[in-house]
Amino acid sequence: MTLLVSGWVALDEIETPVSRVEESLGGSATCAALAATHFTDVRLLAAVGEDFPTAERIKMEGRGIDLKGLRTIEGGQTSRWGARYSSDMNTRDTLYTHLGVNAAWNPTLPKTWENSSTAFMAAGEPATQIALLEALTSPRATMVDTIQIYINTARQDVIAAMQQADFVSVNETEARQLTGKAGIAKAGQALLETGMHAAIIKLGEYGAVYASRDDYFVAPGYPLKNVVDPTGAGDTFAGAFLGYLDTVEINPAEVRRAMIYGSTIASFAVEGFGPSRLLDLTHDEVEQRFKEFHLLTSFKEVK
Amino acid sequence: MTLLVSGWVALDEIETPVSRVEESLGGSATCAALAATHFTDVRLLAAVGEDFPTAERIKMEGRGIDLKGLRTIEGGQTSRWGARYSSDMNTRDTLYTHLGVNAAWNPTLPKTWENSSTAFMAAGEPATQIALLEALTSPRATMVDTIQIYINTARQDVIAAMQQADFVSVNETEARQLTGKAGIAKAGQALLETGMHAAIIKLGEYGAVYASRDDYFVAPGYPLKNVVDPTGAGDTFAGAFLGYLDTVEINPAEVRRAMIYGSTIASFAVEGFGPSRLLDLTHDEVEQRFKEFHLLTSFKEVK
Numbered sequence: 001m002t003l004l005v006s007g008w009v010a011l012d013e014i015e016t017p018v019s020r021v022e023e024s025l026g027g028s029a030t031c032a033a034l035a036a037t038h039f040t041d042v043r044l045l046a047a048v049g050e051d052f053p054t055a056e057r058i059k060m061e062g063r064g065i066d067l068k069g070l071r072t073i074e075g076g077q078t079s080r081w082g083a084r085y086s087s088d089m090n091t092r093d094t095l096y097t098h099l100g101v102n103a104a105w106n107p108t109l110p111k112t113w114e115n116s117s118t119a120f121m122a123a124g125e126p127a128t129q130i131a132l133l134e135a136l137t138s139p140r141a142t143m144v145d146t147i148q149i150y151i152n153t154a155r156q157d158v159i160a161a162m163q164q165a166d167f168v169s170v171n172e173t174e175a176r177q178l179t180g181k182a183g184i185a186k187a188g189q190a191l192l193e194t195g196m197h198a199a200i201i202k203l204g205e206y207g208a209v210y211a212s213r214d215d216y217f218v219a220p221g222y223p224l225k226n227v228v229d230p231t232g233a234g235d236t237f238a239g240a241f242l243g244y245l246d247t248v249e250i251n252p253a254e255v256r257r258a259m260i261y262g263s264t265i266a267s268f269a270v271e272g273f274g275p276s277r278l279l280d281l282t283h284d285e286v287e288q289r290f291k292e293f294h295l296l297t298s299f300k301e302v303k
Numbered sequence: 304m305t306l307l308v309s310g311w312v313a314l315d316e317i318e319t320p321v322s323r324v325e326e327s328l329g330g331s332a333t334c335a336a337l338a339a340t341h342f343t344d345v346r347l348l349a350a351v352g353e354d355f356p357t358a359e360r361i362k363m364e365g366r367g368i369d370l371k372g373l374r375t376i377e378g379g380q381t382s383r384w385g386a387r388y389s390s391d392m393n394t395r396d397t398l399y400t401h402l403g404v405n406a407a408w409n410p411t412l413p414k415t416w417e418n419s420s421t422a423f424m425a426a427g428e429p430a431t432q433i434a435l436l437e438a439l440t441s442p443r444a445t446m447v448d449t450i451q452i453y454i455n456t457a458r459q460d461v462i463a464a465m466q467q468a469d470f471v472s473v474n475e476t477e478a479r480q481l482t483g484k485a486g487i488a489k490a491g492q493a494l495l496e497t498g499m500h501a502a503i504i505k506l507g508e509y510g511a512v513y514a515s516r517d518d519y520f521v522a523p524g525y526p527l528k529n530v531v532d533p534t535g536a537g538d539t540f541a542g543a544f545l546g547y548l549d550t551v552e553i554n555p556a557e558v559r560r561a562m563i564y565g566s567t568i569a570s571f572a573v574e575g576f577g578p579s580r581l582l583d584l585t586h587d588e589v590e591q592r593f594k595e596f597h598l599l600t601s602f603k604e605v606k
Binding site for chain 2: 087088089090182183184185186188189203205206207209211216217218219220221223224225227253256257259260290291294296297298299300301
């Protein structure tokens with residue numbers, strides 16, 4: 001069982017009210033891949049420049065990620081992204097996005113990776129997401145994510161990519177942009193009516209909602225007392241969700257458990273800059289917090 | 304067992320993107336009292352003017368509310384409030400607030416009501432809330448609510464009233480104004496550190512959170528497909544919460560169930576204008592939706 005993760009590896013500059021980092025390991029694919037390593041084997045399909053530090057590569061290899069798909073583009077620069085969070089961490093300004101090698105790179109799936117059992121397409125050109133999904137021989141579960149720029153510039157292609165996947169992952173703003181519907185349940189329903197199979201709407205501090213034709217599940221927001229950096233929490237959620245699903249029979253009960261594992265890993269991730277907290281997270285910590293999630297919402301149905 | 308509800312009875316003008324009403328039964332105490340009637344006996348302490356329609360009085364009596372504390376002020380006008388919701392129902396503009404009789408009325412507790420077993424102080428002058436709480440001989444559970452204007456004008460008094468109650472009910476904005484803390488869990492913790500015993504933070508579509516020294520519980524947001532009017536949902540939640548608690552032994556498990564009953568009744572309330580949906584709501588509908596809430600968040604802890 002192996003999860004394929006396609007997306008961006010980047011070096012981030014992040015400023016929060018209390019701290020800041022530079023040249024810090026980041027990117028959608030990095031976060032998802034590191035999250036998934038807590039459950040399954042992971043293959044990373046991404047591009048970096050010659051400037052990508054060996055130390056960061058070693059960190060990922062240290063978590064067992066297969067980096068045969070991490071292409072170093074000759075003469076290229078690794079993507080860089082800078083952002084500053086507001087004093088309450090609820091909003092952020094993007095200071096810059098230097099596409100670097102991702103401006104022109106068009107990933108194709110190595111032949112030997114076509115047998116990946118699950119796949120996460122982090123935000124990217126929807127045509128590329130579709131091509132990669134189609135190259136998989138018999139995936140058990142696939143997920144497509146996106147960001148606002150693709151909804152604005154390639155709306156129909158984003159929807160086509162999402163229709164092709166078993167799960168779509170969006171935040172509340174994206175759900176609304178895609179459907180024109182305000183309200184979580186209405187937006188979720190509208191995504192399904194657009195032809196998507198199952199939608200995960202990530203709600204940040206408020207948790208996450210899963211909507212399919214057969215199920216509607218609410219994962220609670222974990223009581224976060226110390227948010228260091230929320231960057232990448234959504235990709236972390238997605239990676240853990242699919243990483244867990246990669247290891248079990250896929251049915252509604254396991255999808256609900258995957259939602260909680262996604263929430264669990266994401267709740268750890270925001271305790272550090274970028275995905276750094278995922279590097280030393282232990283199995284016991286994960287299982288302990290999974291149990292805490294159970295306590296957060298449980299109540300006696302019958303008196 | 305009887306719940307005392309103190310607050311405003313009003314006549315509302317509400318405009319939503321699809322409909323509008325005028326001279327519609329509303330007010331914090333009305334919503335809380337009608338919600339609570341689904342669980343226990345209710346005493347309403349409020350003031351109206353001579354213009355208050357007999358038909359509205361009959362509606363409340365029809366739900367069994369004891370109106371001996373509903374004072375008609377001679378020559379007075381019933382409070383009136385007008386508001387217009389935005390196209391997505393997420394924000395609203397208050398068009399006017401005519402205080403009417405509530406500008407000068409200072410409620411005192413009838414002697415025969417001092418034995419009320421539970422009490423809800425809907426938003427009002429905090430000094431009045433404190434006086435009423437102190438007049439109760441042996442309440443089992445009390446709750447204080449507020450609105451922004453009292454936090455802005457009488458912050459310390461609001462805090463003093465809230466310290467006196469067993470539960471406080473605030474929305475996210477109020478929690479933040481009271482504590483200066485962004486983040487639900489941090490604001491909840493800060494409320495407790497301010498000397499409050501237990502805080503309910505109402506999150507609208509995202510559900511509600513309960514925080515005490517011993518417990519942290521997340522009630523999920525019900526998948527609302529048809530929100531007609533969110534006005535008064537918070538007071539409805541509070542009334543149902545206390546109304547249920549009035550009927551059971553008060554312990555952490557029952558408080559969690561009360562959170563779900565509050566959410567259940569509030570999820571019905573928003574299906575109609577003001578508290579109108581609460582008038583014909585049946586016991587079976589309530590119990591059915593309570594069970595749905597259980598399904599929304601349940602997942603298998605052990606594989």
